[in-house]
Amino acid sequence: MVARYVFNAPTIWASDVSQILYGMFFMLGSAYAYSASSTSAPISFTANGPSAPANGGCGLLHRPLFPALAFFLWVGSEFAYRSILFNERIVTSPWMPIIWPLKLAIPISTLLLLIQGVSELLKCLFAVRKGVSLYEEQAGSET
Secondary structure (H helix, E strand, O other): OHHHHOOOOOOOHHHHHHHHHHHHHHHHHHHHHHHHHHOOOOOOOOOOOOOHHHHHHHHHOOOOHHHHHHHHHHHHHHHHHHHHHOOOEOOOOOOOOEOHHHHHHHHHHHHHHHHHHHHHHHHHHHHHHHOOOHHHHHHHHHO
């Protein structure tokens, strides 16, 4: 704002950079947000809460997103590859910045989300098989 009104030199790049960075932070932060939410207490369906196997089984119901994420990874990779190949730029901006770093963040964030999803799936399978969640077993081993 100072550059625009005081020095009469508007920053045409500021809006584009902020939109690109926000998009990248949002996409790349999704796997971290997924992992951070997994460490919280599970949702209780009864007054005492379900047993660990029930929690694990309930967690397994949320895993059908894997095929959709795999498809999104495949399509996003092609999307990013073409953007890098042609050194794509934002044509609606007077600054015309390159856009391929943002498009490259799509398959990277999807891959990270898939990896985190596999981790969560393994934790759910552990809870179903052992009858105790991985967090409860780790807490019990420390005492």
